[in-house]
Amino acid sequence: MAEKLFFTKKERNDIVNIIRGLRENAHGMLKREDEKNIFRHLKTALENDLIQRDVFGMNPILLSLQTAQIAVSEIGLKRDGVMAILLYTSVAENDNSLEEIEKNFGKNVSTIIHGLRSIQELYKKNPVIESENFRNLLLSFAEDMRVILIMIADRVNLMRQIRDTTNTEAKMKVSEEASYLYAPLAHKLGLYKLKSELEDLSLKYLEHDAYYMIKAKLNETKKSRDAYIEKFITPIDKKLKEAGLKFHMKGRTKSIHSIWQKMKKQQCGFEGIYDLFAIRIILDSPAELEKMQCWQVFAIITNMYQPNPKRMRDWLSVPKSNGYESLHITVLGPENKWVEVQIRTERMDEVAERGLAAHWRYKGVKGESGLDEWLNSIRTALENKDDLQVIDQFKMDLYEDEVFVFTPKGDLMKFPKGATVLDFAYRIHSNIGNHCTGARINNKAVTFRYILKNGDQVEIMTSSTQKPKQDWVNIVKTSRAKSKIRMAIKDLMVKDGAYAKEMFERRLKNRKIDFDESAVSHLIKKLGYKEANDFYKDMADGSLDVNQTIETYQQVLMFDNNTAPTAPARSAKEFSFENPNEEIAYSNDDVLVIDQNLKGVDYTLSKCCHPIYGDDVFGFVTVNGGIKIHRTDCPNAPELRKRFGYRVVKAMWSGKGKSQYSITLKIIGNDDIGIVNNITSIISKEENIMMRSINIDSNDGLFRGNLVVNVEDTSKLEQLIKKLRNVKGVKQIIRL
Structure with a gap:
């Protein structure tokens, strides 16, 4: 059974003083009835032992009152925010109590408490709090902006209270979170004073020696620093008063944290930091004269002191995205020291110090995007309202197009809204995505079609038998996942195609039928396929009957080897086709390797033997240093080896033949009717073979012709020669 919470005398006195202070600061914000209801609720919670001291041994009720004090005085929260702070401790672990809260204190209070509890659920997932994504998730997940503001106030209060705690481990964790998470959040929302306090306190607890070293140095130099500030501002004060301006000035020393960060960045000691302070000039200016008077002050100061144009910051014309407005200049003051001067109005200064609370009070502050669009909606509503209670009407929806989800670690x-488990799986790894069968979301099994929601913790489930399918492209939202799915499907098609091709060749071999690439290409086109991959895919998955396909293949093969005339027969005497002016293309796609070492050597193919990819070749070093490539059976080869053996080098083809090589074939045969048509018909049906010219000479019933064609390699050439030899009447084919 939980130990009952007892109050010490000091705690009781502190509670009474804070309640008295809240009543004064709230200006009647909390009604007597509200106070009675809160006391009644807390009393019941205490009697049921629902409220216990935290890990630091502190009284939760006192802490909540201190947090409420900060939220009212530093941020400007009102009735619903304060009541949520005071009630949250008693309902944090009680699911059924939210209905009671809504009934007794209103829906807004209940909503804020629900948001605070949701944030605590996120913490249980052990998030990496240093990431920008987690800060964005908090802003999106909280739903109500007051949740974030209360969290910041609570952390500021906790950091103030844990100075003397003995729980060092918890103190370090709280301080790290203050530095990595809460200070950046406070900065994002414009709460610069609280942000600076969080940073200084976290430095104090995490790097004790550095903090106190800088603090001591600041104390040592305070007297001389104050004297310099007085010397600097005295003439400025005189000039501004002469101009008839209402203002006040103050010197602002940099925070200990910012000095420490600068020391680390510049890798120097305290003495190396020259801009330890800034002068702030705050104008009491009418709204319509704000900018004019700020620029007037700018002109007066730059006339007195030399400005540094590189260090000027104009957030007057274009305010920062969180509403910050000010004019910053750096000038060369007495003793040749650079001094930063900040020029702003009372309104701008309050915005700078209090952030959102000041935004709510003043209308018409410029904004840019995201958070500022949200703030603008608040300001627009303020134009039709008389007090700050309008805040109760707004929820936070800053990241409506994005969702943030956790890995198990x-x-x-971050994903676009509408992303699914499959998107998550492919973000982790392509192999995980390809074998994804579903996931466990917050320990609940879901399919891979599940649409991710903010704060989900996702653990992907896979199966070795799972394969990506075409309809997955329509399930995923991200282009990255879509491209990976298409790539995986293409790879599968290639693998399935390779398997189907191997099976097809084996079936042909069993039937003692030759496998002819050219005939297969014709078969694929005849069956209506544009790509060989599609043909083999259908064969692999059974859409094509293999036996029937083989029968069709035999017909194509017979037709290719025994082609009937497709045009009126003509005698060889009547045929003459030449295209001698057309260029014969050569390519450097084939990489030639000589002696296994040299790549990309300047070489040419010898015209005496016309070598092509696949021929046995050797290289011959010419006088100018280039290399000519000859076939090993070149007519000139024996003489070259005999007379210039020292200039002969071994050569081999590297890679795969893709270039077109010009080959001349000498054909001898009977001058039968239609023989030329049959020869040209065979060549025209061959893929990647192009006829360049044909010259036929007929005499005494025989024809002799030279046929010039472009081929890729010797295997294609041998296939062509084999088919040409089967043409009726062809007696001999010689490669020249």
Whole structure:
């Protein structure tokens, strides 16, 4: 059974003083009835032992009152926010109590408490809090902006209270979160004063020696620093008063944290930091004269002191995205020291110090995007309202187009709204995506079609038998996943195609039928396929009957080897086709390797033997240093080897033949009717073979012709020669 919470005398006195202070600061914000209901609720919770001291041994009720004090005085929260702070401790672990809260204190209070509890659920997933994604998730997940503001106030209060705690481990964790998470959040929302306090306190607890070293140095130099500030501002004060401006000035020393960061960045000691302070000039200016008077001050100061144009910052014309407005200049002051001067109005200064709370008070502040669009909607509503209660009407929806989800290890990933488990799987790894069968979301099994929601913790489930399918492209949202799915499907098609091709060749071999690439290409086109992959895919999955396909293949093969005339027969005497002016293309696609070492050597193919890819070749080093490639059976080869053996080098083809090589074939045969048509018909049906010219001479019933064609390699050439030899009447084919 939980130990009952007892109050010390000091705690009681502190509670009474804070309640009195809240009543004064709230200006009647909390009604007597509200106070009675809160006391009644807390009393019941205490009697049921629902409220216990935290890990630091602190009283939760006192802490919540201190947090409420900060939220009211530093941020500007009102009735619903304060009541949520005071009630949250008693309902944090009680699911049924939210209905009671809504009934007794209103829906807004219940909504804020629900948001606070949701944030605590995120923490249980061990998130990596240093990431920008986690900060964005908090802003999106909280739903109500007051949840984030309360979290910041609570962390500021906790950091103030844990100074003397003995629980060092918890103190370090709280301080790290303050530095990595809460200070950046406070900065994002414009709460610069609280942001600076969080940073300084976290440095104090995490790097004790550095903090106190800088603090001591600041104390040592305070007297001389104050004297310099007075010397600098005295003439400025005089000039501004002469101009009739209402203002006040103050010197602002940099925070200890910012000095420490600068020391680390510049890799120097304290003495190496020259801009330890800035002068702030705050104008009491009418709204319509704000910019004019700020620029007037700018002109006065730059006339007195030399400005550094590189260090000027104009957030007056274009405010920062969180509404910050100010004019910053750096000038060369007395003793040749650079001094930063900040020029702003009372309104701008309050915005800078209090952030959102000041935004709500003043209308018409410029914004840019995201958070600022949300703030603009608040300001627009303020134009039709008289007080700050309008805040109660707004929810946070800053990241409506994005969702943030956790990995099992607590890393956060960002996805577009509508992304699914499959998107998550492919983000992890292509192999995980290809074998994904579903996931466990918050320990609940779901399909891979499940649409991710903010804060989901996703654990992917896979199966070795799972394969990507075409309809997966329509399930995923991200282009990255779509491209990976298409790539995986293409790879599968290639593998299935290779298997089907191997099976097809084996079946042909069993029937003692030759496998002819050219005939297969014709078969694929005849069956209506544009790609060989599609043909083999259908064969692999059974859409094509293999036996029937083989029969069709035999017909194509017979037709290719015994082609009937497709045009009126003509005698060889009547035929003469030449295209001698057309260029014969050569390519450097084939990489020639000589002696296994040299690549990309300047070489040419010898015209005496016309070598092509696949021929046995050797290289011959010419006088100018280039290399000519000859076939080993070149007519000139014996003489070259005999007389210039020292200039002969071994050569081999590297890679795969893709270039077109010009080959001349000498054909001798009977001058039968239609023989030329049959020869040209065979060549025209061959893929990647192009006829360049044909010259036929007929005499005494015989024809002799030279046929010039472009081929890729010797295997294609041998196939062509084999088919040409089967033409009726062809007696001899010689490669020249």
